[in-house]
Amino acid sequence: MLLEYYSTYRNTRKLPFVAGQSAPQRRASRGGWLLAPAMAWLFLFTIVPVAMMLVLSFWTSTAYGIKAEFTLDNYRTIFGEPVYLSTFARTLRIAAVTTALTLVVAYPVALIVSRARGGWKAIALLFIFLPFWTSYVVRSFLWLPMLGRNGLINFLLIKLGIVTRPVDWLIYNEGAVYVGLVYAYMLFMFLPIYQSLDKQDRKLEEAASDLGATPARTFWRVILPLSLPGVFSGCTMVFMFACGAYVTPQLLGGASSLMASNVIGSQFQISNNWALGSALSITLMVIVLFCFMLGSSRLGLLQVLSGSRR
Amino acid sequence: MNASSTSAGAGVSAVSVQHVTKRFNETTALDGVSLEIRRGEFFSLLGPSGCGKTTLLRIIGGFEEADSGEVLIAGRNVGADPPYRRRTNMIFQHLALFPHLTVSENIAFGLEMKKVSRTEIDRKVGDILKLVRLEDYGKRKIDELSGGQKQRVAIARALVNEPEVLLLDEPLGALDLQLRLQMHDELKRIHRAIGSTFILVTHDQTEAITLSDRIAVMNAGQIVQLGTPADIYSRPINRFVANFIGHANFIDGEVAAASENKGELRAGGVIFAGRTAGALRSGQPATAVLRYEHLRILPASSSAGLSAVVEDVAFHGSSFRVTVRAEGGIRLVSEIAGSEDGVQVKLGDAVRVDWRPESLTILDQ
Ligand SMILES: Nc1ncnc2c1ncn2[C@@H]1O[C@H](COP(=O)(O)OP(=O)(O)O)[C@@H](O)[C@H]1O
Ligand SMILES: [Mg+2]
Numbered sequence: 001m002l003l004e005y006y007s008t009y010r011n012t013r014k015l016p017f018v019a020g021q022s023a024p025q026r027r028a029s030r031g032g033w034l035l036a037p038a039m040a041w042l043f044l045f046t047i048v049p050v051a052m053m054l055v056l057s058f059w060t061s062t063a064y065g066i067k068a069e070f071t072l073d074n075y076r077t078i079f080g081e082p083v084y085l086s087t088f089a090r091t092l093r094i095a096a097v098t099t100a101l102t103l104v105v106a107y108p109v110a111l112i113v114s115r116a117r118g119g120w121k122a123i124a125l126l127f128i129f130l131p132f133w134t135s136y137v138v139r140s141f142l143w144l145p146m147l148g149r150n151g152l153i154n155f156l157l158i159k160l161g162i163v164t165r166p167v168d169w170l171i172y173n174e175g176a177v178y179v180g181l182v183y184a185y186m187l188f189m190f191l192p193i194y195q196s197l198d199k200q201d202r203k204l205e206e207a208a209s210d211l212g213a214t215p216a217r218t219f220w221r222v223i224l225p226l227s228l229p230g231v232f233s234g235c236t237m238v239f240m241f242a243c244g245a246y247v248t249p250q251l252l253g254g255a256s257s258l259m260a261s262n263v264i265g266s267q268f269q270i271s272n273n274w275a276l277g278s279a280l281s282i283t284l285m286v287i288v289l290f291c292f293m294l295g296s297s298r299l300g301l302l303q304v305l306s307g308s309r310r
Numbered sequence: 311m312n313a314s315s316t317s318a319g320a321g322v323s324a325v326s327v328q329h330v331t332k333r334f335n336e337t338t339a340l341d342g343v344s345l346e347i348r349r350g351e352f353f354s355l356l357g358p359s360g361c362g363k364t365t366l367l368r369i370i371g372g373f374e375e376a377d378s379g380e381v382l383i384a385g386r387n388v389g390a391d392p393p394y395r396r397r398t399n400m401i402f403q404h405l406a407l408f409p410h411l412t413v414s415e416n417i418a419f420g421l422e423m424k425k426v427s428r429t430e431i432d433r434k435v436g437d438i439l440k441l442v443r444l445e446d447y448g449k450r451k452i453d454e455l456s457g458g459q460k461q462r463v464a465i466a467r468a469l470v471n472e473p474e475v476l477l478l479d480e481p482l483g484a485l486d487l488q489l490r491l492q493m494h495d496e497l498k499r500i501h502r503a504i505g506s507t508f509i510l511v512t513h514d515q516t517e518a519i520t521l522s523d524r525i526a527v528m529n530a531g532q533i534v535q536l537g538t539p540a541d542i543y544s545r546p547i548n549r550f551v552a553n554f555i556g557h558a559n560f561i562d563g564e565v566a567a568a569s570e571n572k573g574e575l576r577a578g579g580v581i582f583a584g585r586t587a588g589a590l591r592s593g594q595p596a597t598a599v600l601r602y603e604h605l606r607i608l609p610a611s612s613s614a615g616l617s618a619v620v621e622d623v624a625f626h627g628s629s630f631r632v633t634v635r636a637e638g639g640i641r642l643v644s645e646i647a648g649s650e651d652g653v654q655v656k657l658g659d660a661v662r663v664d665w666r667p668e669s670l671t672i673l674d675q
Contacts, residue, residue, distance in 0.1 A: 203406035212423035
């Protein structure tokens with residue numbers, strides 16, 4: 001549904017990720033065999049692991065590991081224990097807030113960079129990409145010496161005389177998780193928005209101004225609506241990634257801000273309960289999928305309201 | 311010339327451009343241009359590509375700022391006012407219609423910015439759709455329209471705001487000939503119906519001649535000649551204008567005699583009598599300009615004009631171009647209307663060629 005929405009929106013044609021998925025669908029009607037490599041890839045990297053997890057989630061766990069014996073106990077545990085459900089709820093909340101924050105941070109940057117002149121644009125893009133050449137894990141670790149008790153921010157606060165003793169609410173809470181996640185996923189929000197802004201016809205802004213629109217009204221009536229495909233694409237990716245966040249909440253969050261992946265990971269690594277871990281993964285996947293379907297039907301509604309085609 | 315020139319506020323130019331200069335890095339796009347455009351006038355800026363037409367239009371619309379000089383719209387100095395504070399509307403070369411809005415929404419855009427009431431907007435949009443003959447297309451998306459329809463949406467989107475001045479930047483450039491001729495009629499009709507001032511930028515001389523009340527011919531950032539189409543056509547002030555508009559013979563020679571506005575040019579030992587443009591001295595080098603269709607071909611038995619031999623006859627659809635070699639070895643081209651039984655002259659015929667002195671212009675070189 002979401003993909004369908006994107007492919008009908010004329011401005012999405014060149015967006016990464018999304019357009020890349022709709023193109024093979026269209027081509028499928030012509031030569032099916034052209035799709036063979038893609039199908040093999042999909043099978044190997046998507047279907048097989050998910051199928052394996054699905055099977056494992058119905059196995060029985062014992063003190064010595066898992067046994068190939070069908071049971072629904074794992075799912076009973078998940079829906080019986082409030083701790084799991086509240087973790088899922090928290091995960092969705094954190095992912096949603098992260099998506100919103102990332103959007104608020106990335107959009108203005110994308111707008112400014114897309115409107116910059118040639119040389120400045122290249123420099124700005126370089127600086128935006130630069131941190132992403134290091135590993136995601138390193139980028140998350142980076143916040144420890146920044147937000148920590150003896151970190152850079154506390155150092156500055158004390159030096160500037162704003163506080164006398166280091167504050168310790170900067171880290172190991174949900175706020176710190178947001179800082180880490182927004183930073184980690186910035187690029188995935190920035191890129192699709194930047195692309196949709198960058199390829200906009202600048203003459204449209206002149207036309208709006210000619211018709212009496214102030215710069216602010218030009219933004220709301222022309223620039224923003226035309227960049228919505230980029231916004232949707234960025235939000236989709238960031239929400240998806242944030243639902244599966246693992247390292248950031250582990251490093252920066254406190255015990256009360258652990259996310260689904262942390263709980264799932266501990267089933268595999270600590271409890272050695274692969275069956276429950278798999279069941280949790282499958283449940284998370286279904287929930288995220290459900291969110292997307294809900295979101296895309298809302299987008300469909302949005303489309304109708306905004307008077308777009310179909 | 312037009313009903314609105316007698317209405318209130320007559321006397322003040324719709325647009326007054328005073329000594330406007332504009333540079334882009336090394337390029338001087340406009341070099342001290344001055345212009346007075348009257349109310350209700352259909353005015354054209356005509357010139358070759360890169361001569362600064364668009365730049366002048368963009369300065370009037372507020373999209374560029376002049377380096378020096380002034381622009382007054384309806385007598386008011388618009389200085390550095392942005393486009394959204396000017397009572398002008400522009401039809402862009404590439405239309406710049408909003409792809410996310412329908413035809414009606416595109417047209418309503420300007421009215422919404424002015425906070426016109428919804429019922430008023432609906433009425434005006436309905437009226438203007440009728441004017442541009444797109445009544446049934448209001449709900450269409452822009453990419454569901456043909457080129458000519460998009461063109462008319464762009465015109466409607468600008469016109470619905472009832473601008474004092476409508477700026478048109480080669481709005482018909484992307485259309486094929488058939489459609490362009492059709493749009494010429496529509497533009498003329500709309501101009502008559504609305505009565506506001508139109509400023510059209512074009513490099514197409516036919517377009518400028520058929521549509522305009524007055525034309526400014528531009529070259530290299532300057533206005534070369536300003537006048538009515540008939541003026542410019544029959545009395546070009548220099549070789550550039552003569553060359554740019556229509557087709558003409560250029561005869562190089564020297565001035566044999568010159569009075570106030572009559573003169574004679576001697577070329578190849580032959581005298582060409584005509585009118586002079588500007589002050590000329592006897593003996594100075596000069597060029598005579600004679601339009602193809604102003605050179606008449608007469609039978610050899612005639613006594614007027616010069617004797618000549620037909621060197622070439624070429625069919626040009628509705629007319630023939632006859633190339634002759636006249637006395638003194640001068641080659642001249644005449645354009646004559648084709649008749650049903652074809653042209654009367656053929657290759658090698660001895661003929662005489664003649665022109666009315668007021669059709670031949672002698673220019674300083
Ligand atoms: N934004 C700009 N930057 C640099 N040069 C420009 C710009 N706009 C116009 N020019 C230059 O100014 C001159 C006049 O351009 P323009 O007004 O577009 O001509 P026309 O519309 O008559 O074809 C050209 O030499 C063009 O290259
Ligand atoms: Mg131009």
